[in-house]
Amino acid sequence: MKITLNNNPETVDAEHLTLQELIEYKNFTFRLLVTKVNGSLIKKEDRIITEVRDGDNVAVIHLISGG
Amino acid sequence: MTFREIRSILKKKTVGIAGAGGLGSNCAVALARVGIGKIIVCDFDVITKDNLNRQYYFHEQLGQKKVFALEENILFINPAVKVEPHVIKLNPESIRTIFKKCDVIVEAFDRADMKQMIIETVLGYFPNTPLVAGLGMAGWGDSNSIGMRKIDNLYICGDEKSEIAEQLPPLAPRVGIVAHMQANTVMEILLSN
Numbered sequence: 001m002k003i004t005l006n007n008n009p010e011t012v013d014a015e016h017l018t019l020q021e022l023i024e025y026k027n028f029t030f031r032l033l034v035t036k037v038n039g040s041l042i043k044k045e046d047r048i049i050t051e052v053r054d055g056d057n058v059a060v061i062h063l064i065s066g067g
Numbered sequence: 068m069t070f071r072e073i074r075s076i077l078k079k080k081t082v083g084i085a086g087a088g089g090l091g092s093n094c095a096v097a098l099a100r101v102g103i104g105k106i107i108v109c110d111f112d113v114i115t116k117d118n119l120n121r122q123y124y125f126h127e128q129l130g131q132k133k134v135f136a137l138e139e140n141i142l143f144i145n146p147a148v149k150v151e152p153h154v155i156k157l158n159p160e161s162i163r164t165i166f167k168k169c170d171v172i173v174e175a176f177d178r179a180d181m182k183q184m185i186i187e188t189v190l191g192y193f194p195n196t197p198l199v200a201g202l203g204m205a206g207w208g209d210s211n212s213i214g215m216r217k218i219d220n221l222y223i224c225g226d227e228k229s230e231i232a233e234q235l236p237p238l239a240p241r242v243g244i245v246a247h248m249q250a251n252t253v254m255e256i257l258l259s260n
Contacts, residue, residue, distance in 0.1 A: 041190045063179040066231040067090040
């Protein structure tokens, strides 16, 4: 499937994945993330039940300390 | 647009700033200089000597609550700005109350878990209010890695990779770049409406 990930086109070798599987597939290992699919905020506990499909727009924001 | 025209727009605007450390204090001062009408600033902390390597405070203000010292410094620069200081450790409930009427909200926390909390709170409860966050600014050098990207109503300023550590402290130059990039983004949002 082809998705948009963090504003960039991304081809993923799967028909569909859960958001949690996509995070693991991409090796996003940060402890704290904010995730959105097609503009909707997806809370951490909902990542395992949220499907990502062809054409979806996914944002994964890494929370980094400092300020 | 002339500065006079810019000021006439900005003086009607309210900006909420969550945190009065390196990002918040420098961003607030920049916004005060260009004539923002009202700044609502929240922080529970007091100024310590360690803060002076990047935060907009002075040696004689050590021990003061940051929000009151920042109000004082802003009014020295531009007495026309209305400052609403809150000594508070923000949580989802207080964010919803205090920042309810803001035109733009600036995320200026230091801890990653607090950044996550405010981003999720604002995206959840105020999806139409722009939120300008600062992510990744530790260390020195590599200015070109610092940028701004937009995801719907969330604007992220920073390099999105440099986490603070003992060997990679947050320091005035890079924290200042991100704080001013946040202030610049706030201006861009407010002047484009």
